[in-house]
Amino acid sequence: MGTPLVAGLQRRRGVRTALLVGAALVLLGAPLVVLAPALPFLVAGSALQGLGPAGLTTIAMSIAGSARAMGLVTASLATVRAASPLAGDVVAGTLGWRATLALPALSLAAVPFVLRRRPVTPLSGSTFDMAGAALLTALVTALVFVPHTWLPAGGAALAVGALLALRLRARPDGFVPVEVVRAPMFLVAAGPAFLLAVVNFGMMYALPPLLARNAGWSGGQVGLAITWPLLFGGLASYLLLMCTARSRLLVPLVLFPALSVAGVVLAAVSDAWAALLAAQALASLAAASGQGAFATRAAAAVPDGERSAAMGLFNLLYLLGAAFGPAIATLLVG
Numbered sequence: 001m002g003t004p005l006v007a008g009l010q011r012r013r014g015v016r017t018a019l020l021v022g023a024a025l026v027l028l029g030a031p032l033v034v035l036a037p038a039l040p041f042l043v044a045g046s047a048l049q050g051l052g053p054a055g056l057t058t059i060a061m062s063i064a065g066s067a068r069a070m071g072l073v074t075a076s077l078a079t080v081r082a083a084s085p086l087a088g089d090v091v092a093g094t095l096g097w098r099a100t101l102a103l104p105a106l107s108l109a110a111v112p113f114v115l116r117r118r119p120v121t122p123l124s125g126s127t128f129d130m131a132g133a134a135l136l137t138a139l140v141t142a143l144v145f146v147p148h149t150w151l152p153a154g155g156a157a158l159a160v161g162a163l164l165a166l167r168l169r170a171r172p173d174g175f176v177p178v179e180v181v182r183a184p185m186f187l188v189a190a191g192p193a194f195l196l197a198v199v200n201f202g203m204m205y206a207l208p209p210l211l212a213r214n215a216g217w218s219g220g221q222v223g224l225a226i227t228w229p230l231l232f233g234g235l236a237s238y239l240l241l242m243c244t245a246r247s248r249l250l251v252p253l254v255l256f257p258a259l260s261v262a263g264v265v266l267a268a269v270s271d272a273w274a275a276l277l278a279a280q281a282l283a284s285l286a287a288a289s290g291q292g293a294f295a296t297r298a299a300a301a302v303p304d305g306e307r308s309a310a311m312g313l314f315n316l317l318y319l320l321g322a323a324f325g326p327a328i329a330t331l332l333v334g
Contacts, residue, residue: 001137003319006055007312008175010062011305012128016115018059018308023111025052026104033101046101053104058315059114062308067245067296071238074292078234078284085223132175135164143320147327177302180310185301188249189294190317192257197321198328199260200287203267204230205326206333207276215273229277233284240285241292252293259286291318 002025010018029048036042057077064070088100139160145153164176172178180186204226211222244251263282266275295314302310 001140001316002051002054003058003315004136004175004309004312005051005133007058007062007308008128008133009055010059010308015059015063018055019111019114022052022055022059023108025049025055026108030102030105034098036098042101049101049104053107054315054319056107058308058312061295061315062299062311064296064299067292068242070296070299071241071245071292074288074295075234075238075241077291078237078288079231080234082227082230082234082284086227089220089223129167129171129174129176132164132167132171135160135167136176139164140316140320144323147324147331176313177306177309179306180302180313183301183310185249186298186310186314188253189298189301190314192253193290193294193298193314194317194321196256196260196283196287196290197318198325199264200233200283200325201322202325202329202332203263203280203283206329207267207280209333210267210271211273211276214271214276217273225273225277226280229281230284232281233286233288236285237288237292240289244289244293245296249297252290252297256286256290256293259283259289 002022006018006022009021025048029045029052032045033042033049036045057073060073061070064073084103088103091100091103139157142153142157142160146157167174168176168178168181208219208222208226211217211225212219215222215225217225244255259282263279263286266282267279270276295311298310298314299307
């Protein structure tokens with residue numbers, strides 16, 4: 001939820017305010033996770049560490065003014081995501097496991113540079129739509145629980161979704177802008193990005209146990225092995241995104257889902273460790289490339305004043321895919 005919340009703040013108060021709030025959340029969360037005396041404090045600190053970086057990611061994507069810049073953002077996200085488990089393992093072994101939870105604080109190193117070069121973004125003069133924000137938060141919460149308890153969570157999601165639709169009619173310029181959700185190109189771009197995230201993060205969760213069983217590897221060996229296809233996907237996504245940046249929308253709509261499906265098929269038909277790693281590489285490449293390509297088109301589909309809101313909602317859908325993927329993988333593999 002940090003993505004649309006900080007995006008809404010950026011939309012009304014500008015990049016500087018949103019950036020400072022995101023950085024403040026990280027600064028508050030880092031010492032809390034390191035010094036937390038009990039689990040509730042640790043959870044609170046982790047929540048702050050989630051809200052802050054999510055908002056900073058949305059700001060980065062909203063100020064990316066070209067396909068090249070967007071590709072750098074999304075390729076960096078995928079690459080860092082691939083290296084994070086190993087980095088966390090090293091930090092945990094050196095400084096303790098609590099220090100790994102404070103690693104998002106490294107993002108603060110970029111804040112002064114962005115503040116000096118902050119772009120001028122159109123501001124919204126409307127007041128903050130608290131009801132719209134609460135309804136979207138409730139909808140996302142219900143959706144996250146759908147794979148686990150589909151009947152009550154699904155019913156709650158439908159009910160809250162109906163209330164949110166009524167809120168959109170009453171407040172078209174509110175927390176969820178009508179100009180964004182009714183833009184056909186935004187919906188066409190956000191939908192495939194969500195599905196690619198479901199497949200990628202689902203495979204990231206499902207393949208390690210298969211690799212450990214079929215190859216006889218230890219947990220550390222599996223973690224090291226699966227890092228390479230994830231790194232490949234993140235690094236190669238930038239080149240693939242540049243190759244498709246000027247193409248028609250049909251190209252990424254066909255190419256990236258095809259890569260993702262190929263990864264799923266490969267993992268389904270072969271249990272050899274090389275095939276499983278190749279399957280993860282395809283899924284990672286598809287998701288990282290798709291995030292950049294579809295985010296660029298989603299941002300271009302809305303007026304400049306709604307760009308930050310569009311990126312907040314786009315990233316929210318992508319992260320929902322990251323939540324759905326492991327849950328679905330658990331049902332299929334377990």
